[in-house]
Amino acid sequence: MLKPKIAPSMLSCDFSQLGEEAIRMIDSGADYLHMDVMDGHFVNNLTFGAPVVNCLNNYLQKNTKKEYVLDCHLMVSNPEKWVEDFAKSGATIFTFHIEATENPSELIEKIKSNGMKVSIAIKPKTDVSIIFPFLDKLDMVLIMTVEPGFGGQSFMKDMMKKVEILREKLPNLDIQVDGGLSPKTIDFASKAGANVIVAGTSIFKSDDPAETIQILKDSVQNNLIDKDKDKDKK
Numbered sequence: 001m002l003k004p005k006i007a008p009s010m011l012s013c014d015f016s017q018l019g020e021e022a023i024r025m026i027d028s029g030a031d032y033l034h035m036d037v038m039d040g041h042f043v044n045n046l047t048f049g050a051p052v053v054n055c056l057n058n059y060l061q062k063n064t065k066k067e068y069v070l071d072c073h074l075m076v077s078n079p080e081k082w083v084e085d086f087a088k089s090g091a092t093i094f095t096f097h098i099e100a101t102e103n104p105s106e107l108i109e110k111i112k113s114n115g116m117k118v119s120i121a122i123k124p125k126t127d128v129s130i131i132f133p134f135l136d137k138l139d140m141v142l143i144m145t146v147e148p149g150f151g152g153q154s155f156m157k158d159m160m161k162k163v164e165i166l167r168e169k170l171p172n173l174d175i176q177v178d179g180g181l182s183p184k185t186i187d188f189a190s191k192a193g194a195n196v197i198v199a200g201t202s203i204f205k206s207d208d209p210a211e212t213i214q215i216l217k218d219s220v221q222n223n224l225i226d227k228d229k230d231k232d233k234k
C-alpha cells in the first residue's frame with residue numbers, strides 16, 4: 001500500500017544548526033530527511049559527505065525518540081566509491097544518478113548488500129526508459145524536477161510525463177520528485193502519481209513548516225485515494 005512521504009531537503013536548512021533543524025522537521029511531520037550530497041563535479045555545487053550524515057545520525061539518536069529516515073541523494077560522480085561510508089554513517093536510502101555510473105546493476109547489489117535501500121535518480125534531460133531494466137530491483141525512483149545542483153529553482157511540469165509512465169508500469173513503486181515542489185505545484189506531481197515529495201525552500205521558508213508538510217501530504221493522499229477508486233471502477 002503506497003503512502004505519502006514528505007522529505008524536507010536539508011539543503012535549505014541552517015547548516016550551523018543541522019541537528020536541531022532535522023528535529024524541527026521530524027517534529028513537524030517529516031517522513032524522510034532528504035540529504036543532498038554534491039561533489040562539485042557531477043553538479044556545480046559542493047555540500048557534504050558521509051561524515052556529516054554520520055554526525056547527524058549520532059545527534060538524532062541522542063536527541064529524539066521518534067523514528068527518522070536518512071534519505072541520501074548522491075549527486076556525485078563514481079557513487080560506488082561511497083557506498084560503505086554512507087552505510088556506516090546510518091544512511092537509510094542511497095540514491096545514485098544513472099548518469100553517474102557505468103554499472104548500475106553492480107551498484108544496486110552493492111548498496112543492498114551494505115544494508116541500505118536503493119533508488120535511482122534521473123536528471124531532467126534523461127529519458128525515463130533508461131531505468132526500466134532496473135525497476136524490479138529498486139525501492140524507489142527519483143525523478144528530478146529541476147536540474148540538480150541548487151535549491152530554489154522552478155518546478156519543471158513537463159517531467160510529470162515520466163512520473164505517469166512509471167506509475168502506470170508500477171502501481172506500488174515509491175516515486176520521488178525533487179525540485180520546486182510547494183503547495184502551488186504539488187497537485188501536478190501528486191496527480192501524475194508521485195508519492196514521495198522532496199521540498200526544501202517551500203518548507204524551510206514557510207512560517208509554519210508543519211502546515212506546509214500537511215498540505216503536501218494531503219495532496220498526495222487525496223490523489224492516492226482517487227487512483228484506488230479508478231482501479232476499482234476498471
Ligand SMILES: O=C(CO)[C@H](O)[C@H](O)COP(=O)(O)O
Nearest residue numbers: 009148149151152180200201
Ligand atoms: O536536489 C536538490 C537540488 O539538486 C534539492 O533537493 C531540490 O532542489 C529541493 O529544493 P527546492 O525545494 O528548494 O527546489
